[in-house]
Amino acid sequence: MTGEAGFGDYVALLKPRVMSLVVFTALVGLLVAPVSVHPMVALASILFIALGAGASGALNMWWDADIDQVMRRTRSRPIPAGKVEPGEALGLGIALSGISVIMLGLAANWFSAAFLAFTIFFYAVIYSMWLKRSTPQNIVIGGAAGAFPPMIGWAVATGGIGIESVLMFALIFMWTPPHFWALALFMNDDYSRARIPMLTVTHGRAATRRHVLAYTVLLAPVALGAGFTSIGGPVYLAAALVLNALFLRGAVAIWRRDETVAEADGYAVEKRFFRFSLLYLFLHFGALLAEAGLRAFGVFGYAGW
Template sequence: MSDIHAYERAETAPGEAGFGDYVQLLKPRVMSLVVFTAMVGLLVAPVHLHPVEAFAAILFIALGAGASGALNMWWDADIDAVMRRTRSRPIPAGRVRPGEALGLGLALSGISVVMLGLATNLLAGGLLAFTIFFYAVVYTMGLKRWTPQNIVIGGAAGAFPPMIGWVAATGQIGLEAVLMFLVIFIWTPPHFWALALFVKSDYQNAGVPMLTVTHGRRVTRNHVLAYSVLLAPIPVWAALTSIGGPLSLAVALVLDAIFLVGAWRIFRRDEVQAEADGYRVEKSFFGFSILYLFLTFGAFLAEAALRPWGLGGW
């Protein structure tokens, strides 16, 4: 972390960052995914919260995600400065001091956990606290720089929000919550490894042990296919539970088919072919993976929305 000292001498005086710089620390794009999946987890649950409680629950789950994002930026400031994708973040760009990011992250962590616990139940608050700890300490401070399995285990942090939403409504962890967790957990590795295949130089320069760096690109392609095969049955299984129905089953089957074809095409290619067309297949698989997650959870939400008219669900 010695590189951080360089940022402390950057041109921004203490406390002179703009409001938007602090918002950037919370990783708003990640927060938007957290808001969506937590909202789905909360709305598909069989117990319905008062709208004010539901709004507060989603807000504090998102705030907790933002807090862990700020802690991540504080710890990773040195490697963020090296990677092209992250070097304009507030700390490496010198707009926010590392200590400010740490303070903001810790304060928002405390506020979000306590408020979620008070607004809904203690289990939900405890799960949010565990998620922040898992992302900031286990993933960011531990796994990310030590093992090429960083994405696999670290993906759990991003998988918790729908489970927390479900627990906020019901007060307990059900099978449906576990399946929603598993969808994101197993989806994360092929999603990020596809990204790593076409932004290889960034991770190499930063010294982050991505699978592409430690085990090579052939192994990474094999892993993308293996995890895609593992992922396929999970949304189908979820579609057969109380949160699913014919619509979500059809969506899961179609999405799985497209996802598996994409993973198979990545598996079949070598680097010569990929470089020849500018990693077109990998980029298209990465883009579709985002759509895959959005539509999978969107289908569960649609089932819940159609239920009052007797259309959704089994």
């Protein structure tokens, strides 16, 4: 150990940036559902979903401590930095997993709790322990873990699954590969050093650029399709049209990039695409939330479709 762990180090184990995305998409899933939820139940449910996300992060950091040590992007994390012992991260992850699942079941319903338990298992075991180090499809299949939260939020309200929650899942699921492959294009040396079989490592950057474009093209109809369901409407559809046009333009720019030029300018286009991808997802779910708010409060007589 290089120093005493502080409160911030244990918070960092929970991957707060990832947790914030989980919380937001789960909250949207809950609020756009056709069944109203008591505010206290909703607040408690989101808190326990957040704890579940934090548990996944802690378990992931425990398992990935060896590769985090050799990657520039992750070597300052609490375990490789020597601030937190691996056993502490494992214990925290297991404890938060149990607490979050049990408390969500008591606060909301056991279907949503089981869904949360499966999501934690999928991220910690299926993705982190198996897929991440074994296949270039790691982020494609493993992306399901990050796509489940809006379905959990929907399940908190309805106790089940609907076509709308499946489309919210599909939106994140299809968004994940181009988002992470853009990151891999300018962080490829890290993945290569850690021997993680990202697509850039196994198939090269040129193939990855083609995959970014292909998945972005497949993503657009999924994103637009949600606009024609009960949770969509003109506001969401207008936002989705603009966002997907911009995202597709960025993917085409990445596809056309010559590797020599990209390296010379520090992968500026790829970095912009990666940053915009975060805004892309946030604004899609923000538009769904706006649709729900406009309908609920009848602003200017708005009723959606």
